[in-house]
Amino acid sequence: MSSAIPWWFDRLLLPLLNILLAFGACAIVLWIAGVDVLAGVQVMLQGALGSKEGISYTLYYATNFIFSGLGVALAWHAGLFNIGGEGQATMGGVGVAIVCLYFDNLPLFILMPLSLLTAASFAALWAFIPGWLNAYRGSHVVITTIMFNLIASSLLVYLLAGPLKAPQQMATVSQIFAESSWLPSMAQLAESFGLSLPNTPLNITFLWALVCCVLLYIYLWRSGIGYETRVVGFSHQGANFAGIKRKKIVMITMAISGALIGFIGLNEIQGNSHQLHVEFVAGFGFAGIAIALMGRNHPLGIVIASILFGVLYQGGSELAFSVDNIGNDIIMLLQGLVVLFCGALQWMLRPSLLRWLNVKVRQADVIAVKEVNRG
Numbered sequence: 001m002s003s004a005i006p007w008w009f010d011r012l013l014l015p016l017l018n019i020l021l022a023f024g025a026c027a028i029v030l031w032i033a034g035v036d037v038l039a040g041v042q043v044m045l046q047g048a049l050g051s052k053e054g055i056s057y058t059l060y061y062a063t064n065f066i067f068s069g070l071g072v073a074l075a076w077h078a079g080l081f082n083i084g085g086e087g088q089a090t091m092g093g094v095g096v097a098i099v100c101l102y103f104d105n106l107p108l109f110i111l112m113p114l115s116l117l118t119a120a121s122f123a124a125l126w127a128f129i130p131g132w133l134n135a136y137r138g139s140h141v142v143i144t145t146i147m148f149n150l151i152a153s154s155l156l157v158y159l160l161a162g163p164l165k166a167p168q169q170m171a172t173v174s175q176i177f178a179e180s181s182w183l184p185s186m187a188q189l190a191e192s193f194g195l196s197l198p199n200t201p202l203n204i205t206f207l208w209a210l211v212c213c214v215l216l217y218i219y220l221w222r223s224g225i226g227y228e229t230r231v232v233g234f235s236h237q238g239a240n241f242a243g244i245k246r247k248k249i250v251m252i253t254m255a256i257s258g259a260l261i262g263f264i265g266l267n268e269i270q271g272n273s274h275q276l277h278v279e280f281v282a283g284f285g286f287a288g289i290a291i292a293l294m295g296r297n298h299p300l301g302i303v304i305a306s307i308l309f310g311v312l313y314q315g316g317s318e319l320a321f322s323v324d325n326i327g328n329d330i331i332m333l334l335q336g337l338v339v340l341f342c343g344a345l346q347w348m349l350r351p352s353l354l355r356w357l358n359v360k361v362r363q364a365d366v367i368a369v370k371e372v373n374r375g
């Protein structure tokens with residue numbers, strides 16, 4: 001017997017098998033619903049990866065998933081469960097809209113960083129408050145972030161029914177931003193290099209999402225405060241013994257987590273719709289939970305999981321459009337099954353696989369699994 005679990009076991013093999021179980025369960029549901037599973041898979045893959053347009057839409061959706069997954073993962077490393085992504089993304093979008101509506105006379109090279117900082121600030125504040133309540137009042141961060149989701153939703157409706165409402169417009173939307181404030185699309189960027197891409201919502205925010213992945217990796221694994229964050233998440237008692245100020249780490253982590261999720265507003269509002277509307281978040285905040293679980297809370301894993309979810313999102317839309325008895329709920333079904341198998345049942349296959357691979361489990365590995373489950 002070997003003395004330790006291989007590094008690839010928990011990071012690659014187990015997540016892959018859990019994902020396959022989720023897809024298998026979804027295939028069974030589709031089969032029960034009378035859908036030709038193989039034909040449905042072909043439609044999904046063709047719609048998501050079979051053309052430049054499909055790939056562009058897939059990456060556009062993946063951009064939102066990356067931001068959401070990074071935010072959830074960062075909080076998780078500190079032992080926190082940030083379930084307030086919907087509210088934080090909402091406030092990020094509000095910040096972007098305010099900048100684009102009231103500072104549209106600024107040149108784009110100034111407006112872009114201003115909207116980025118405003119989105120991050122608004123969303124960071126919305127996550128900082130639950131972090132402060134957890135640090136100094138002992139409030140459970142899950143409860144407070146859910147409450148702040150509802151508050152943000154109500155605030156958005158108030159703003160779109162009043163101060164930010166487009167004049168002479170019945171719908172609860174803001175006026176369309178000046179074209180000079182729109183983020184450049186990837187098609188425009190490709191054209192400047194002599195390349196050709198279809199005109200889709202994919203914009204340069206995708207590149208910023210990749211930069212955020214690199215920055216988060218450096219923050220967590222190449223900086224002192226990142227090390228302290230991981231210590232706090234692994235053991236509160238150990239952090240206190242080491243002299244790490246947990247309260248400070250909790251508040252900083254929640255603020256940065258919210259800022260990352262708030263960039264969804266940048267992608268959706270300034271990069272795509274070019275106006276603020278009620279349903280622009282569209283569940284991307286909650287999807288970050290599944291993304292972080294699939295990606296094992298690592299930036300590289302989150303990118304891979306986000307692209308996979310982008311394929312499911314774009315492919316699921318194509319499937320819903322092509323098959324009469326399938327609606328957009330198929331996307332929610334896929335997400336729910338991924339959360340079930342990669343979250344609640346993530347260790348289900350572990351004992352059997354270890355016995356089959358003839359691997360001896362060290363006591364340190366058992367402790368690590370218990371700590372992860374305790375979250």
